[in-house]
Amino acid sequence: MTEQKLMATDYHRATSYRRHELTPHTLDWAHQPMPVKHYPELPRVPLDRSGKLPAVDYFDLMNRRQAIDSSRPEALDFRKISTAFSLTHDITARTMHAGTPFYYRSVASAGALYPVELYLAVHHIDGIDPGVYHYHLFNFCLTALRRGPVPEIPPADHGVSATFYITGIFFRSAWKYRDRAYRYVLLDAGHLLENLRLALGALDLSFSIHLDFDDERAATLLGLDSQREACLACVHLHEGNAGKKQTVAPRDLEPLSAEIRQASTVSDREVAYADILAVHRAGNGINNTPAEDRPVLHVLDNPPSAWVDLNLPDHPGSADYARMLWQRRSRRNFIPSSGTRENPMTFLDLMARNIGTVSTPPSVRSAITLGVLAGMGMPVPPGFYLLDPDAKRLGCVLAGQLTEPMAAACLDQMWLKHAALHVLFMTDPAALDRTWGARGYRYAMIEAGRLGQQAYLAATALGWGACGIGAIYDREAADLLDLATDGVLLYLVGAGPVKTR
Template sequence: MIPEAISAAHYHRATSYRRNQLTPHTLDWVHQPKTAKDYAQLARVPLNRSEMLPATDYIELVKHGRIDNRRHSKPLDIGIISTLFRLTHDVTARSLNSDPPFFYRSVASAGALYPFELYLAVHHIDGLDAGVYHHNLFDYSLTRLRRGQIPEIPPVDRNVAATFCITGIFFRSAWKYRSRAYRYVLLDAGHLLENLRLALVAMDLAFSIHLDFDDLGIEALLGLDPQREGCLACVHLHDAHGPKKTTTAVGLLKPLTEDILRASTVSGKEVTYPDIIGVHRAGQKISTRFTEANPALNVLVNQPASWIDLGPQEFQGPADYVRLLRQRRSRRNFVPASGSRAGLVTFLGLMAGSMGAASKMPQASRSVLVTGLLLGAGLSAPPGFYLLDPDARQLGRVCGGRLTAPMAAACLDQMWLKHAALHVLFMTDLAALERTWGARGYRYAMIEAGRLGQQAYLAATAVGWGVCGIGAIYDREAAGLLDLSDDGALLYLVGAGPVKST
């Protein structure tokens, strides 16, 4: 039985970590979730892994990336789709020190649990029949789940050749993080979404990103078990040269088989956490009246007393994008070394290139976060707590002092984090999200924090720094350290800076 919907603000507070109040939890290794969905009874369409990936400078990709009025000169075909999947979610290395082997991926994930899945709804792609497909990461293929003309979800006024759908399987993360897992499922969906966005820009393709859609309709389209897996983002691939647009009603969809629905079950012993189902259900309601809203977020008690101009953009480069994807790792071996001014300005410039007015995300996503920085010693600005204004390219100093060590303590005493040159802080106002968009706003904020977190991973790698995302936080302790408002919340922290050479 699905529980009653709860508010997202209530969910966030109910799943907050409190010092000395964490309930002990032993991982059930015998029933560890599977890392891949199993559609053993269905045929697979192989993708081409031999084709060379495009040579793209990551610095230029972020600086000049545009999605408006883009038109790929070639017909959209299965070869282009193959390349997009490789750039979005790929295996980058394998470790044989575990049984089974551990596969490193191009996408960051909390606890390396990878709760996300990728689907492709095809309307007209050369070499692929119309229908719905699931992406198989490990054998690089597509499993056809549905054949024939399908509805366009969400409907738009442009021609749609195909739609990428990002879902999250709740228990993959809940196996370790229990009720708090929905936070990580959303963050990880944001990580994957940013890789997909960058891949589409690198391929010079026209696309649109959608966080609002008919949840129940898309669950039926993809064949998801709604108590175990939910769709979190859709990305339309547009093609002005495709056939005339046709529409199939969602209500005419034939239900998929029970075998397909059972693929959302990833463990022989799953636990259902009512808080996760409740907050996801609450977020299914879309407040269309306020989709384009720009709410005032009351996150900080104290506002910046002064602002520092970052100056002209200074980008170190070039940086091969494909190489960065393969080199991206979570690295914790930070060293208390001086970071160059060029490195700091390049990192912040790359982050700002995906935020604010430069963002290619839906309007709602551009106004759900406040981004802060804790600067440690050895950087070109004095240590302290700052806000980042991406449009004005300024840092607003909230307070001085070396706060990276107490923040490391607030991150479940992960004291290696105190040596990071800086902490990037993604914060929001939970009450403002609820007032403006209901629980759907929480999805916007967490997905956006994850998306920018993935950008931080790539930007840090580009300047030769280590980087690691942190979602495990004593929530109110961190809020007290930053002097956040009663409804202010730190959603995600990313530590970055020089690391020990290996």
């Protein structure tokens, strides 16, 4: 990618898959990226597993709308923070693959490569000193990177007790996906962000999500090597003494040591893909576009010809959220089903109500368009539909059985044709570029990942399986859906009944 090709449209086009044009690529297993960051000898703080996980019904949790509330009197303590980490990103099972242990996690990841990392900046939490900490998933502990008061990044209007930071390490995904990996790093950041959002909601905490901040300042705060690892999302906790501005004023940050920054290197033979660095840097900085300025996405040339109401059941059922989170898996052994109307409609309602939640920034709410491919056995005829989240209805764009040709467009992963439905996350990169520049691509991909994680959870709650697909013959899929010239399919999640043991 040249210096003139810095926008999302150019990156997406340059990294598109085309049938018969994929360059052979052998995985360098001898230099596979490490799944854990290794820091020099730094103090560790064991997290507390003694707290009970919240007994929250998943369907009730979907009805909650978190907002900043600085009037709550209780202080945020270490045990509650520990539970938040457990509900956000934890080991859920262990198995052996070719003599090597493999650990299942509570969050989905493209290729099970897990490029994302989680950090915590503590301002005032009972039981833990102020500073910046890195979350060690396998040891369930925090590594202290900075000690003492630190500034809020990004600055907040309400007092902040702590801030979670989600980062992505490019090479963990690029080891397999090369220059296309930026797509998957952003999707995986969205997967993790949704788990964090739901964890904080289950704990009844007040929080705000931020995708706009000074990238370099955040990297300095966290001690990242910005050539290899980037901050992608911030979540402020407004709890306890949040009404009082107790955090330090913005000031110059001293860079952390070279040894700490070296931890962003996860292999001794890394490849830096210029396309990834170029498109990410093009989106650096704070987006000052007014919140009311939204892109007009031109995804389809032809609007839906007819609309169908979801007609939701009165009682969708119940599912213990924490238990369900531990049961989530990528499952692809779909079976054709002629089941009841309730499950598909409940699934689509859960997707619709999570588009543009109150806790997400206004920008991301208009960054994507959601579609559905209905397969056989659905309560609507097979075809391609748009999902209208406000009116809770489906609009028919194309009639016909499209799940099989879409499976072919997904690099011939033909098991996908048996899914009851395909959830389609689409956007118009040119419109994102015009409105927000290259940073708009982050909004769209992170939001697609966030909703994709929700699709996994909704499927699990209904006893279904789900599997996300980012490997797509891009133009082939767009032609199948008859998308507009600038319309693209970012991500697809197949969902539906699966074989059970």
